[in-house]
Amino acid sequence: MRIPVREVTPGCETAEICGFVHEVRDLGGLAFLLVRDRTGIIQVTVPKKKVAPHIIDAVRDVSRESVVRVKGTVRAIDKAPGGREIIPEVFEVISKSESPLPLDVAEKVPAELDTRLDSRFLDARRPRVAAVFHIRSAVAQAVHEYLFSAGFVNITTPKIVAAATEGGTELFPIAYFEKEAFLNQSPQLYKQMMIGAGFEKVFEIGPIFRAEEHNTTKHLNEATSIDLEMAFADQNTVMEILEDLIVSVYRKVEKDCGPFLEAMELDGFSVPKTPFPRLPYAEAIEIAGKKTDEPIRYGDDIGTAAEKAIGEEMGGHYFIVDWPTAIKPYYAMPYEDDPSICRAFDLMHPRMELSSGAQRVHQYDLLVAQIREKGLNPESFSFYLTPFRYGMPPHAGWGLGMERLVMTMLGLPNIREAVLFPRDRHRLVP
RNA sequence: GCCCAGGUAGUGUAGUGGCCUAUCAUGUCGGCCUGUCACGCCGACGACUCGGAUUCGAAUUCCGACCUGGGCGCCA
Numbered sequence: 001m002r003i004p005v006r007e008v009t010p011g012c013e014t015a016e017i018c019g020f021v022h023e024v025r026d027l028g029g030l031a032f033l034l035v036r037d038r039t040g041i042i043q044v045t046v047p048k049k050k051v052a053p054h055i056i057d058a059v060r061d062v063s064r065e066s067v068v069r070v071k072g073t074v075r076a077i078d079k080a081p082g083g084r085e086i087i088p089e090v091f092e093v094i095s096k097s098e099s100p101l102p103l104d105v106a107e108k109v110p111a112e113l114d115t116r117l118d119s120r121f122l123d124a125r126r127p128r129v130a131a132v133f134h135i136r137s138a139v140a141q142a143v144h145e146y147l148f149s150a151g152f153v154n155i156t157t158p159k160i161v162a163a164a165t166e167g168g169t170e171l172f173p174i175a176y177f178e179k180e181a182f183l184n185q186s187p188q189l190y191k192q193m194m195i196g197a198g199f200e201k202v203f204e205i206g207p208i209f210r211a212e213e214h215n216t217t218k219h220l221n222e223a224t225s226i227d228l229e230m231a232f233a234d235q236n237t238v239m240e241i242l243e244d245l246i247v248s249v250y251r252k253v254e255k256d257c258g259p260f261l262e263a264m265e266l267d268g269f270s271v272p273k274t275p276f277p278r279l280p281y282a283e284a285i286e287i288a289g290k291k292t293d294e295p296i297r298y299g300d301d302i303g304t305a306a307e308k309a310i311g312e313e314m315g316g317h318y319f320i321v322d323w324p325t326a327i328k329p330y331y332a333m334p335y336e337d338d339p340s341i342c343r344a345f346d347l348m349h350p351r352m353e354l355s356s357g358a359q360r361v362h363q364y365d366l367l368v369a370q371i372r373e374k375g376l377n378p379e380s381f382s383f384y385l386t387p388f389r390y391g392m393p394p395h396a397g398w399g400l401g402m403e404r405l406v407m408t409m410l411g412l413p414n415i416r417e418a419v420l421f422p423r424d425r426h427r428l429v430p
Numbered sequence: 431g432c433c434c435a436g437g438u439a440g441u442g443u444a445g446u447g448g449c450c451u452a453u454c455a456u457g458u459c460g461g462c463c464u465g466u467c468a469c470g471c472c473g474a475c476g477a478c479u480c481g482g483a484u485u486c487g488a489a490u491u492c493c494g495a496c497c498u499g500g501g502c503g504c505c506a
Contacts, residue, residue: 027464080466
């Protein structure tokens, strides 16, 4: 009966393990075979005098990264990693690996990201790479747990759509029989429609697609969005949910992912403190104006240099609130007493934007007016607008980038490190 | 979309006109080695993205193609 490597302890008498050959060190009369499964690496020790010759020959012949089965006696010994080793009685090569390998799984020699992504299945055998995706899985689990326990309903909305959600960004056109169609850039309109359907609290974790030809370490053409929408809530309510969610995700990772955090050899992992500061847009602009050479005026969008300067000043997660209505999408609710600013917010990490959200416009006439002001045609949104004519609760929500959350949490240098099979300007395979 | 940088063994690199029959590491193969843990030692194998140009001579300069990384804009 196979057991995980981690469960082989000095107290075991015998053990059977399966895994990949991480390394073979042949010292002549003594050979060491390191076998790796997803729980760890164990040493199989082959002394010439105690092990059958056919096993010794097989161990010497096996290529790195082959899949093997080893059964034998467990010996407690301080000199071995983990304080134990297996002396094999059975050694079987289940699946032989070809050589040379496209990249070095044992990480003696580094590999460039491009090389790694070409052979992602091998790259992901590296413990420090695998750790990222185990942690990402825990993040997804934490988000689900948090939102379900807060009474949110999980929904799934179409990824093939007929129109843009907010204009601006480029969409991927696709062939949909005789019709024009696109991959969705955001579930925004659909989650709002479910507020119109009376669901009150909804969320979705799903793919979004942006056809922008950007070439940066923080953009993807296919990303995962954690999206939430809540009825009878304003922007402040959903901001509180957002910061609370972020903290509970960090706590989950801290609690459940110790070995993975260790494998990553992170400098520091710490749970952010709440509440995150609420920085009005006008003040953010002021900070950026003082700290950067580039002139920035009220009403400008916050560019990369400004974002970096403000991030340095704030030093941790923070919200930028009270944005000018002119630079936010049509569905953001303007303040009643000053319609030039709106109830929109961005959640920022010092490195980049993580989330944006707002209280939404729920009044049909105002929404149509704002769509027109953005130079868009309300008729192409009629499927979206119709629910606003038949009773629409006031509501607010946000979208949070899953990859950016993982990237900033783990200090990854490139967002592609947070996706198994990234889609960027040049990469469509694997 | 604009701009910049780059492409050398399986992998990661050195090499800016002749000293390149191309460096080093890792790997692979062969040999030696009974406590390795980046095992060590000896030997071998393996590469200048493609096409054109300049030149007596090009990995190195120029032009084009293809591929890649990054910055900006925009955004999650």
